[in-house]
Amino acid sequence: LGRKIQHIDFYRNDLRDRIPKDELLNVLKGQSISHVFRRSKYILIQSRIGFAIIHLGMTGNLTYHTCGTPQRPHTHVVFKVKDATGKISYLHYTDPRRFGRMAFHLGPDWQNHPLLKTLGVEPLETSRLDDHLYHHTRLKSRKIKTIIMDNHTLVGVGNIYACEALFKASINPFKLADSLSRSQCARLASSIQETLKQAIAAGGTTIKDFRTTDGNPGYFAISLQVYGRANQPCLRCGHAITAQVLGGRNTFFCHFCQK
Numbered sequence: 001l002g003r004k005i006q007h008i009d010f011y012r013n014d015l016r017d018r019i020p021k022d023e024l025l026n027v028l029k030g031q032s033i034s035h036v037f038r039r040s041k042y043i044l045i046q047s048r049i050g051f052a053i054i055h056l057g058m059t060g061n062l063t064y065h066t067c068g069t070p071q072r073p074h075t076h077v078v079f080k081v082k083d084a085t086g087k088i089s090y091l092h093y094t095d096p097r098r099f100g101r102m103a104f105h106l107g108p109d110w111q112n113h114p115l116l117k118t119l120g121v122e123p124l125e126t127s128r129l130d131d132h133l134y135h136h137t138r139l140k141s142r143k144i145k146t147i148i149m150d151n152h153t154l155v156g157v158g159n160i161y162a163c164e165a166l167f168k169a170s171i172n173p174f175k176l177a178d179s180l181s182r183s184q185c186a187r188l189a190s191s192i193q194e195t196l197k198q199a200i201a202a203g204g205t206t207i208k209d210f211r212t213t214d215g216n217p218g219y220f221a222i223s224l225q226v227y228g229r230a231n232q233p234c235l236r237c238g239h240a241i242t243a244q245v246l247g248g249r250n251t252f253f254c255h256f257c258q259k
């Protein structure tokens with residue numbers, strides 16, 4: 001915060017989409033960074049003009065370097081950053097698979113950006129997630145796992161965390177959403193929050209490409225109770241864990257204790 005973006009070097013024209021180079025330069029070049037925050041998987045970097053919006057995709061990462069030339073293969077964008085003492089550092093965006101994304105927004109109302117305006121609630125910033133789930137599951141004859149993984153309902157729950165939260169709440173992933181009772185919604189809401197908090201505390205449940213901003217790999221410390229444990233005994237009742245595809249994703253659950 002407070003550092004100034006002096007320049008941005010782009011080494012390609014596109015990631016998942018075209019990189020809006022001129023617009024990003026307009027928003028950031030010569031500007032001080034007033035705020036950096038996250039909404040869903042988007043990182044927002046605010047200047048007086050507007051926002052740079054960065055999504056890391058599957059394999060993207062941002063790392064600081066003292067050198068402006070790309071240090072690792074697949075470095076696509078380099079931000080030259082100057083702090084208050086005049087010291088220069090470089091923020092490198094690296095992304096081998098290029099599913100990441102860079103976008104921009106002019107003005108303060110970032111909530112209206114097309115990528116952001118239809119996003120559901122943040123599960124850890126919603127005081128009544130149980131009510132939210134209850135209302136969003138009424139009249140929905142979709143499977144509950146599909147609903148909690150739907151970014152329009154809530155964000156942050158991918159396949160692994162959906163399996164883990166449903167296991168904790170003893171709810172079958174294939175259960176129809178509108179058949180969940182109020183108390184099941186409450187149990188699921190707290191299971192989702194608990195699962196996410198544990199994962200954050202452990203440093204994330206991560207694929208091999210994750211890097212912290214100093215370039216270190218992420219942790220694998222979170223212990224998964226059901227995900228990836230097909231045919232192994234359920235940690236609660238001892239019956240074999242089932243793996244079944246739902247919505248194209250491998251879904252792990254216990255037939256006996258998830259109803």
Ligand SMILES: [Zn+2]
Pocket residue numbers: 234235236237238239254255256257258
């Ligand atoms: Zn079980």
